[in-house]
Amino acid sequence: xxxxxxxxxxxxxxxxxxxxxxxxxxxxxxxxxxxxxxxxxxxxxxxxxxxxxxxxxxxxxxxxxxxxxxxxxxxxxxxxxxxxxxxxxxxxxxxxxxxxxxxxxxxxxxxxxxxxxxxxxxxxxxxxxxxxxxxxxxxxxxxxxxxxxxxxxxxxxxxxxxxxxxxxxxxxxxxxxxxxxxxxxxxxxxxxxxxxxxxxxxxxxxxxxxxxxxxxxxxxxxxxxxxxxxxxxxxxxxxxxxxxxxxxxxxxxxxxxxxxxxxxxxxxxxxxxxxxxxxxxxxxxxxxxxxxxxxxxxxxxxxxxxxxxxxxxxxxxxxxxxxxxxxxxxxxxxxxxxxxxxxxxxxxxxxxxxxxxxxxxxxxxxxxxxxxxxxxxxxxxxxxxxxxxxxxxxxxxxxxxxxxxxxxxxxxxxxxxxxxxxxxxxxxxxxxxxxxxxxxxxxxxxxxxxxxxxxxxxxxxxxxxxxxxxx
Amino acid sequence: xxxxxxxxxxxxxxxxxxxxxxxxxxxxxxxxxxxxxxxxxxxxxxxxxxxxxxxxxxxxxxxxxxxxxxxxxxxxxxxxxxxxxxxxxxxxxxxxxxxxxxxxxxxxxxxxxxxxxxxxxxxxxxxxxxxxxxxxxxxxxxxxxxxxxxxxxxxxxxxxxxxxxxxxxxxxxxxxxxxxxxxxxxxxxxxxxxxxxxxxxxxxxxxxxxxxxxxxxxxxxxxxxxxxxxxxxxxxxxxxxxxxxxxxxxxxxxxxxxxxxxxxxxxxxxxxxxxxxxxxxxxxxxxxxxxxxxxxxxxxxxxxxxxxxxxxxxxxxxxxxxxxxxxxxxxxxxxxxxxxxxxxxxxxxxxxxxxxxxxxxxxxxxxxxxxxxxxxxxxxxxxxxxxxxxxxxxxxxxxxxxxxxxxxxxxxxxxxxxxxxxxxxxxxxxxxxxxxxxxxxxxxxxxxxxxxxxxxxxxxxxxxxxxxxx
Numbered sequence: 001x002x003x004x005x006x007x008x009x010x011x012x013x014x015x016x017x018x019x020x021x022x023x024x025x026x027x028x029x030x031x032x033x034x035x036x037x038x039x040x041x042x043x044x045x046x047x048x049x050x051x052x053x054x055x056x057x058x059x060x061x062x063x064x065x066x067x068x069x070x071x072x073x074x075x076x077x078x079x080x081x082x083x084x085x086x087x088x089x090x091x092x093x094x095x096x097x098x099x100x101x102x103x104x105x106x107x108x109x110x111x112x113x114x115x116x117x118x119x120x121x122x123x124x125x126x127x128x129x130x131x132x133x134x135x136x137x138x139x140x141x142x143x144x145x146x147x148x149x150x151x152x153x154x155x156x157x158x159x160x161x162x163x164x165x166x167x168x169x170x171x172x173x174x175x176x177x178x179x180x181x182x183x184x185x186x187x188x189x190x191x192x193x194x195x196x197x198x199x200x201x202x203x204x205x206x207x208x209x210x211x212x213x214x215x216x217x218x219x220x221x222x223x224x225x226x227x228x229x230x231x232x233x234x235x236x237x238x239x240x241x242x243x244x245x246x247x248x249x250x251x252x253x254x255x256x257x258x259x260x261x262x263x264x265x266x267x268x269x270x271x272x273x274x275x276x277x278x279x280x281x282x283x284x285x286x287x288x289x290x291x292x293x294x295x296x297x298x299x300x301x302x303x304x305x306x307x308x309x310x311x312x313x314x315x316x317x318x319x320x321x322x323x324x325x326x327x328x329x330x331x332x333x334x335x336x337x338x339x340x341x342x343x344x345x346x347x348x349x350x351x352x353x354x355x356x357x358x359x360x361x362x363x364x365x366x367x368x369x370x371x372x373x374x375x376x377x378x379x380x381x382x383x384x385x386x387x388x389x390x391x392x393x394x395x396x397x398x399x400x401x402x403x404x405x406x407x408x409x410x411x412x413x414x415x416x417x418x419x420x421x422x423x424x425x426x427x428x429x430x431x432x433x434x435x436x437x438x439x440x441x442x443x444x445x446x447x448x449x450x451x452x453x454x455x456x457x458x459x460x461x462x463x464x465x466x467x468x469x470x471x
Numbered sequence: 472x473x474x475x476x477x478x479x480x481x482x483x484x485x486x487x488x489x490x491x492x493x494x495x496x497x498x499x500x501x502x503x504x505x506x507x508x509x510x511x512x513x514x515x516x517x518x519x520x521x522x523x524x525x526x527x528x529x530x531x532x533x534x535x536x537x538x539x540x541x542x543x544x545x546x547x548x549x550x551x552x553x554x555x556x557x558x559x560x561x562x563x564x565x566x567x568x569x570x571x572x573x574x575x576x577x578x579x580x581x582x583x584x585x586x587x588x589x590x591x592x593x594x595x596x597x598x599x600x601x602x603x604x605x606x607x608x609x610x611x612x613x614x615x616x617x618x619x620x621x622x623x624x625x626x627x628x629x630x631x632x633x634x635x636x637x638x639x640x641x642x643x644x645x646x647x648x649x650x651x652x653x654x655x656x657x658x659x660x661x662x663x664x665x666x667x668x669x670x671x672x673x674x675x676x677x678x679x680x681x682x683x684x685x686x687x688x689x690x691x692x693x694x695x696x697x698x699x700x701x702x703x704x705x706x707x708x709x710x711x712x713x714x715x716x717x718x719x720x721x722x723x724x725x726x727x728x729x730x731x732x733x734x735x736x737x738x739x740x741x742x743x744x745x746x747x748x749x750x751x752x753x754x755x756x757x758x759x760x761x762x763x764x765x766x767x768x769x770x771x772x773x774x775x776x777x778x779x780x781x782x783x784x785x786x787x788x789x790x791x792x793x794x795x796x797x798x799x800x801x802x803x804x805x806x807x808x809x810x811x812x813x814x815x816x817x818x819x820x821x822x823x824x825x826x827x828x829x830x831x832x833x834x835x836x837x838x839x840x841x842x843x844x845x846x847x848x849x850x851x852x853x854x855x856x857x858x859x860x861x862x863x864x865x866x867x868x869x870x871x872x873x874x875x876x877x878x879x880x881x882x883x884x885x886x887x888x889x890x891x892x893x894x895x896x897x898x899x900x901x902x903x904x905x906x907x908x909x910x911x912x913x914x915x916x917x918x919x920x921x922x923x924x925x926x927x928x929x930x931x932x933x934x935x936x937x938x939x940x941x
Binding site: 040043044045046047048049050051052079081083084085088089090091144146266268270273274275276 | 538539540546548553556558559560562657658659660661662665666692693694695696770771773774776777778779780782783784794795798818821822823826830
């Protein structure tokens with residue numbers, strides 16, 4: 001889909017900070033009464049002045065470095081002037097010239113299956129506006145209420161170059177960005193509205209539209225897909241796509257025009273004199289030295305250190321929580337087997353239940369992997385244990401094995417059952433000898449019945465084959 | 472004055488003194504006060520009478536300009552758009568005053584949002600000059616200056632963005648100081664042009680100004696531009712022997728009234744006779760100061776005044792319509808013509824395509840003006856000249872000619888552009904109207920201009936003269 005051109009602007013709330021961008025109000029407002037986390041500064045009351053939260057700048061530099069950006073020597077804040085009810089000062093303190101970070105890149109897996117760098121234009125800091133609560137949908141609401149709890153939350157706006165070519169690639173970029181932000185411990189993606197995306201999209205040769213303020217990665221994919229279809233239909237019918245801002249209606253899964261770019265905003269950026277320029281060059285070395293291992297580096301290390309496939313390493317490192325979980329398990333159980341079971345089984349079961357890895361004990365996982373390695377349980381048994389633990393049926397793998405009788409039958413018992421089964425199945429043996437490979441499955445079934453499922457079908461298949469071959 | 476007042480209050484009654492002032496204000500023709508905090512002030516006075524405490528301003532009433540945030544007392548910048556706004560917090564300077572026992576007696580009239588030099592753009596109508604009721608008191612802190620000169624308050628705070636403390640001090644024959652930018656916290660000062668303005672005292676004597684400065688100056692972590700450290704100004708050093716005074720040649724000549732020029736030269740001669748030496752200096756970029764000042768101030772104002780949309784506080788009327796209509800209606804009705812003029816011009820100057828031509832150029836001129844001062848201060852300790860080129864003019868005389876009003880700021884705005892401190896002290900009369908001498912100091916060297924002003928005051932009778940109303 002080279003004919004689709006997408007660029008993203010991602011507003012990331014640096015919500016692991018304790019206080020807002022320019023005042024002492026707490027960032028922990030999500031379960032609070034509207035307008036209870038406010039003060040004269042974030043309400044923009046007459047006479048109030050902003051004081052920069054230095055920790056926010058530090059977080060911003062961290063992200064800039066992780067996105068392979070150049071960090072400016074000195075960073076400046078500007079006023080972006082526009083009127084909107086969620087903006088209590090009538091301007092937003094943002095950055096313009098001399099943003100915190102410029103010219104970076106991060107790698108994603110393209111639709112063609114090849115990994116490539118997506119260029120980052122810049123990352124700059126700004127304050128979040130308040131939140132509008134419409135009575136109904138945005139285009140039909142009779143009135144709107146404003147909650148300023150969010151106002152003044154520290155935001156980092158990451159702007160990409162138009163390097164993405166499909167909704168899926170946009171999603172891959174967002175997943176990667178989120179992964180990096182969580183590795184850096186500056187961001188908690190589980191909080192509502194913590195990442196909001198503006199997407200610019202055009203078809204080759206056409207004008208671009210900007211879809212504003214999409215929350216949720218699925219929303220981004222849906223909005224972009226809708227917009228591609230809409231623009232293609234217009235092209236097909238020879239209707240010109242107008243440059244405009246559109247809103248994604250999550251309920252109807254469509255984008256709607258909210259304002260035309262004709263007479264576009266002039267934000268009249270000029271320096272915010274209430275804040276002095278901040279020389280940050282000297283902060284960089286220490287922040288750089290303290291950067292954690294990032295997803296790509298961890299993935300490479302996992303491949304080398306644990307001898308994992310790249311796919312498994314990628315799957316295990318996309319979320320820092322999973323990566324840490326894996327390493328804890330790998331320290332107590334065979335790493336390669338642990339990788340398979342965490343990446344291919346546990347993650348799927350967690351996803352299905354909408355749970356995170358926090359809800360599963362590292363000790364239990366190591367125990368399960370060790371039992372598998374020692375052939376004490378079958379693969380089906382292991383899956384059963386994981387599901388039981390996740391669903392609260394049973395307190396430990398050991399306990400579940402005992403109570404459900406999932407312990408794998410001892411080899412001599414299996415061997416005995418195989419011999420008996422082969423002896424009892426003369427017809428099937430004859431069929432096999434006559435060339436029907438499938439005839440063995442019948443004998444395997446008999447063995448499984450005799451061992452009441454405690455044997456591993458794969459192993460039984462091997463044993464049966466060997467036994468029949470002997471005849 | 473304030474020292475003697477404190478003695479008098481300790482032996483007498485603060486409540487009685489305050490009641491006398493309130494009585495006088497009620498009958499006053501000046502229109503200096505916009506509101507009185509009668510109950511809280513009297514309550515505080517009664518407490519003082521029972522237990523005076525140790526505060527440096529214990530029991531001393533003070534008048535506060537309308538643009539300085541006072542918790543529980545309406546703060547409206549003399550603008551309809553902010554009528555009814557009662558701040559939930561005190562400005563830093565108010566906290567400092569209260570901590571030293573001062574009694575906030577009320578709020579004083581000003582040009583709307585400090586935009587003017589005559590206090591005529593107020594939504595409460597003009598304040599009158601105590602020396603001549605037909606004349607303006609200067610502005611924008613005209614209310615504060617008039618009530619001090621008129622004996623309705625012993626001292627007051629104003630704010631100075633382009634001369635708004637010094638101009639009314641000069642027109643009303645009292646002392647007014649514009650501190651070095653960053654010396655007094657702006658936290659709680661409703662912004663007009665935030666890169667230029669400072670809160671400053673308006674008093675009857677230089678010593679009183681020094682005392683108020685000791686109370687209100689000092690670092691405040693809520694204002695990023697606030698300087699570190701706390702300074703002492705009292706006792707003021709007396710004498711000017713050895714001080715080198717620069718006389719900027721650009722501050723005399725065309726546009727300066729003969730009477731003003733004579734009073735100022737007399738003052739310079741007095742300082743010389745007291746032991747100071749003077750020499751002519753040049754501030755060559757002075758002629759560009761007004762243009763640069765108005766571009767910068769209006770640009771900042773257009774952004775600073777954007778928050779007044781009636782949504783959270785201030786003016787609201789009729790039935791709400793859609794957002795754009797509602798806030799446009801509120802702003803159309805709430806702002807007076809001068810505020811609108813400055814918002815429009817500032818918005819224009821910041822617009823895409825004009826930013827470089829106006830705002831950036833003004834910033835460059837600002838740097839040149841600052842360099843003028845730094846160069847001059849290599850040779851001299853302070854500068855002296857007129858505060859205003861003219862004495863107080865008649866109410867209504869210039870209000871319809873904004874350019875002629877702006878021109879009157881020609882000697883005050885360069886000081887704000889450079890960020891240096893300057894004081895205006897009474898130095899004579901033009902007819903029956905006072906004239907102010909402006910002494911300009913190096914950054915954070917308030918001590919030297921206080922010293923020169925105080926020595927001059929001790930040697931001259933002008934500060935003792937009071938208008939006939941008293």
